[in-house]
Amino acid sequence: MRPRRQWPFIVKWSVMVSLQINPFMRFCFMHSEKRTKRKIFKKWSRHMEESCGLDPQIISFILVKGECYDHAAKLLKQAIMQGYDLDHENLLTILSSYSSSGRYLEALQLLDSVREHAPRSHQLTTEAAIVIHCKAHQLDAALDEYSKTRGLSKFHGSPSMYESLIKCCEETELFAEASQVFSDMTFNGVEPSQNVCESMVLMYCKMGFPETAHHLVDQTEAEGSLFDDISIYVSLIEAYGKLKLLQKAESLVGILRQRFSTVDRKAWNALIQAYAASGCYEKARAAFNTMMRDGPSPTLDTINGLMQALIVDERLNELYVVIQELQDMGFKISKSSILLMLDAYARAGNIFEVKKIYHGMKAAGYLPSMHLYRVMIELFSKGKRVRDVEAMVSEMDEVGFRPDLSIWNSILKLYTEIKDFRKTVRVYQQIQEAGLQPDEETYNSLILMYCRDCRPVEGLQLMHKMKSLGLNPKLNTYKSLIAAFGKQQMVEQAEEVFEGLRLEGYKLDRSFYHIMMKIFRSSGDHSKAEKLLIVMKEAGVEPTIATMHMLMISYGSSGQPIEAEKVLNNLKLTGANLTLPYSSVIDAYLKNGDYNIGIQKLQEMKEEHLEPDHMIWTQFIRAASLSRSTNEAIILLNAIGDAGFDLPLRLLTQKSESIVLEVDQYLEKLEPIEDNAAFNFVNALEDLLWAFELRATASWVFQLAIKRSIYQHDVFRVADKDWGADFRKLSAGAALVGLTLWLDHMQAIFGYTLYAPNRWLQLCQDASLEGFPESPKSVVLITGTSDYNNVSLNSTLKAYLWEMGSPFLPCKTRSGLLVAKAHSLRMWLKDSPFCLDLELKNSPNLPEVNSMQLVEGCYIRRGLVPAFKDINEKLGQVRPKKFARLALLPDVKRNKAIQADIDGRQEKLAKLKNIGVSRMKKTKKFGKKKFVRRSMISERKN
Template identity: 20%
Template sequence: MTTAAVDLASSVASGILNLGKDNFRVSSVKNTESRVSIGRRKQLSAGLVRAVSGDGKTVTRTSRWVYRGRQLISQTVVQPLPSASKAEGPWKRDLLELIADITGAENLETVLQPWVSVLTSEEWNKILLEVGNRDWTLAMDVFKVFKTQSPLVKESPSNEGSDSLDFPAGISKGNSSDSNRSKRSKPSPLLRGYTTIVGVLSRKGRLSELDMIVHEMREENVEPDLRFFNGVAEAYSNLGLVSYVSQVIVQMEQSGIQPDKTTFELMIFAALKAKSTQLRKALQVFQEMLENNMEVGVKTYLKLIDACADAGDIQAADEVFMAMRSSGHTIYSKTWVKMIQLHGSIGGYKEAEEIFRALRAAGIPPSAAVYDALLLAYCHAGCLDQAFSVFREYKLATKPSLMGYNYLIEASGKSGRYEESLALYSDLCSNGLRPSTVTFTSLICAMVQAGHYEKADRLYKKMLQKGVSPNAYTYTAMIRAYTACSWTRLGHEVCMKMREDKIQMGALVYGALLNLYLQGRWYKEAAGIIKEMDRAGIEPDVAGYGVLISSLGESGEEIAPVVKAMQASDWEPCWVATFLVDTPAGAEAEAEIAVALEKIWSIFEEWAAFKDREANRSFYNAIMDALWRRGLRRRARSVMLKARDLLPWYNRPRRGLTSVLDLRGLSVGGAQVALLDWLEDLAIYSEQSTSMVIHTGSNDPGGGRYNAGRGKGMGAVKQAVTAYLEEMCSPFRELAELGPGKLQARTELVVKWLSRRDSKDALRLHDYV
């Protein structure tokens, strides 16, 4: 730079300090300081000074005045001159500075006026984008200045005769379909501006303003191109408006413009974002892209896989994943994990293994997340040996995560291998991991399932000491543990703690509380739970209904609050049960009962049609249990026979010419009713076999069971039936060679036993008044 140029720059800088108030409206630095906060940076409007050096190749400009603290500082720069054609106009400042001025301007046209003639089309679009990201309304104002004042718009040729715009926002449809429109030259500056502003409105979701822009284009005969159509389609896609995107594609084709990969991907995104996700539509468009050899982006693959996973459509997810692998796209660990988890969630460990092998073949080292996903697959499938084998490999490769430990602890507990759950807990702590709510809850549930209630209690207390917050499942498990131990007061304290923690209580938690209070004979508290559930509109689950109905087997005034609460509820099963159990037996009531039973049988028929097996079985088991305990044996038998008639699958006890009585899946009362009913037909069986077998064991866990009756756990039926037969001096005995839970007797001994008068009277199926 020449000395003259530098001197000129210095004189410009010093001259600006003396500018009048018409330029900066600052009379003195002191007056200005009063409007500037200490420590903040305040920018003033820039003074524009243009000075040409002696060689005519540089220009000196003071671009901005800023306050730093309380000091006013001027910035002076020397930059090359613009091209000769624009040398007469004011020099263009940096675009970011101009955008900052636009954002804070009170008069937009005043700020833009010096730059209208010198900004290029690319620079206008950059400004529109940057301003639009901050304020779409301001971007619209900038676009208006561009359209009305920029010479680029005036110089660009007009697009006559275009009437092809017809979008869902309400534009009338044109008839033009000139195929030559698909072969356009470089878009005009005006079309580029329209495309940019459409993108701004699309990202902001401004459909009404987008409609206005389309109207303007029709009025000004600006013909859209592929990018413009895609911009409009993007606006509708972002809002999940599938039909609107479809109409845009139709308009494109009518205008002679073929949709590209971006267009089809926007249709896929729209289908996935729709209020009711249209996964089938998205997959259909995806298949069309593959059939037409269109490139599919990584984002599209990932979104489709996520959507298939959310919908539980594993087959579709596999197809998308295979297509992604064939496309040559790099598949990162996160996607491999997603696919393994998807199969693992349903126990598909073989498919998870195949994906795991493919990951290794691709040269990707398994991460902790990959091992966690594979563990999930084995644990859900109940393949604990394979899970532990993978876990050993996991520990050699990297430090296992807390999630991996939790998967194994939970699976071990559910499989009855509680010792391994405890060993994993110790290993987890040794590795410096902090047990979580899931860790403690899984351990507590394992202890409760194994019947180690005191260990569960110790784990619960340790959980509280470590400051780990229990969840609804933790509290429910502890309530069940205290119920099994008859520690009703401790269970009640857990209930109070749960309410203090504001845990949301659903049917599962309420069912556990009902069982706690009814087993502990806290009938007022149980009645309060019934009323609370009824007010909240929460219906008991299967176990809850079983506990409530079975409790009707108790008699006396103490149970009265529970009975009244059940009768006052909106729960039809409770109405039916209370009538069957509370209506006394006797000749004077037989006619009334017969009529009522016919009505009840019609309700049973309705339930048989829409209730699942577990609900039906639990209902019948609970009613028979309550009726047996109240001495209403004939009525209990009527319920059992009706269940056989209405439910073809209700084959327990099995009937026919058989000497084997299978009591598995029945409640304590139901099993005893079935036993007496079976013994009444002994004459039929005695002619067919030399021995008789009663199967009292249970290989049907969860089959409508509930914690009622006097027995404990899975052996409740065995305890009750065995005790009853021993009390009656029956010849049935448990033989080791038959296996546990099976009682056998020679037929001739059973016939002889039943011929005794005392046995006949005790085994009669009649109602005790």
């Protein structure tokens, strides 16, 4: 093999000889195209190899000079296979040609061949392969190739290899890998170029390591290489701002002020944005003033940075002041600044300011964007502003915008929250008509709608569909579904959903177990509540006092106060606060009628230096309201009076208006307490006062509860053109007080009485004189279907109204509603003797026996109980007027009337059977007749 230093002479001599020998080839070479040149070189190389005896290595070198890379690569492979040394420069030139023309696969195939037959050139081929993978954007392959070299001590990569890897990692945002490559580069003593340093500084900033980036900048500048690109310093300032390292950001701006006469505007804006992220408005304003004094002039980003600083610092009330100052300086407030303000007020939930800014923006000629509509509709939906939301959607349609899925989802949540389920379904249909694909939020809202509409079965079906689409419901959605099944007393379905969650491996929190305990307690399956406590512990969820309280309530509801006391005794060993468990045990004994033991437990509680709270007062008041005699009630009230709370006893036995003021003061103390403390206390107090015929006092307490928003202000809906009333969640006594006041309201509206004992009646009477509200066709009383403390509000109000012969009947389509025609209600209020005097009055003396009695969940007048049982057992549900007529009869006459009614029904059924047979015969005869049109008959006559 010839030495390499002879190659130029050989090549030169060979080419001259070959061209002299073959002049025709020289002519073709000078005047042919590239494709022809390749053919010429191919013939020439064969001629050189056969006639002149040149080796493939030299011929490959000559072909590279002639840009015949394919044939050169072929001869290069041949030379290596014949044992010639690899010409590195020749190989790199061929690879560069392949790379520049995008022929990466052929380049890699060439490298594989070289690796196989030239193992001594491993470092060169490895570096070349890494560079080619990077240029081909095959970063994974490049990193795999690079990782194979990291364990080799003799391998030292070139700067170009490291730079290619770092640049490729930067493009694909693999910053951690780039950082590792850079560390290897510096460890191996390879000097990075300034471009590599700039890339690493930017990547360190994006990774959130501005100190590392700053150190690299200082190190590079110390070596004499200054960064001319201001974006390097801007990135550092922004990164320091995100980490709220304001002093270091300020130091960078200080360095720039020393280096340049005028600091670039981008650096100032970055510093102001850093101040804004930390809510430092004063510092941002100082930087703004410096820009105004020394230059450059502030821009839109500068102004937005000032406003953002106020927004982050929650100083929204100063935004208008700053805007006015900027306008006085000659700055124009842009659309982006207005949107920034609007977003800030929207996040704060200030609907008034958002609407004001929006109308001002439109007046200034700025057109709303899709983002703006999205923000405003989301805000209005959270604020339950139905009309505003619908107006926004209409406006979007007018300007040509189509609501996207996020907007529809906000509207779905709105209608679900306000329980307008018909519109919720309509929105879902609009989503489908628009061709949008519902997401998890859509399905979660729809399932929640079904749960609140007491249709959990349909909600479960939708959940199965959601899962089949690969979407996962939220845990809160599962919780709502389980609770909905519980309200519908569908215990098996609730248990199935709960067990399904456990089998799927969901980590359920304590609230799931509490809901299931309530469901088992309501269904009377108290053994499952006990087992659930064991399951709860096995799942790693430790029961709390609230959990044990629920278990004890379950025992109390099932009439097992002794079991509840056992739980209390176990809790005493733990050293926990026993006020809540004691209240559960006391409640269990009181509900079971063991009043003496309940009083004994209260005394034990005092002996253990535990202060009774509002829950225990409420339990004793409720027990007193259900006691048979006045003496029992006074004994129970004396017990809590001895414990330090004598207000209910004095309210029952003394006749003083000052006591009602004390009740008002006590309600004020209860209002901040959670768990509806004030609500439950007033409910129990209303039951007590109604039961012992202190109806006027009950009316005053009822009005106090509305005044303090303990009861809803829309219990009576006369002012809303509704004339209905909503008594849900009220106790039986409170509902009866409210119903009597409502009837008095209705008389005031119809003008049959001038009695107006309170503010609402006077308003209604004034409204009636003006012809407002308009008379509806029917009047609805909402009672609900739930039982509270084993009392059905629906049955209680129905018995009270039917005793008076009112025209209210159960709704045929929805349960929990009593409906009456408005005309029938007018006539009844006018003619019924029960409605002559609806004023609530206190009895001069307390009755010896409780005037009310709880019978099968119905809280009714004690004197009505025998008649109520007879009518329900023998006749079932009857019309209100018949119920009133039968209830007022003596026992003997009532029995005769009931028996006559039963006999009459049987005779009527027998007659109907006979009439039904004759009608069937007539129908068959009529079916055989031929039907002839009148037009055909007239034609025949003509």
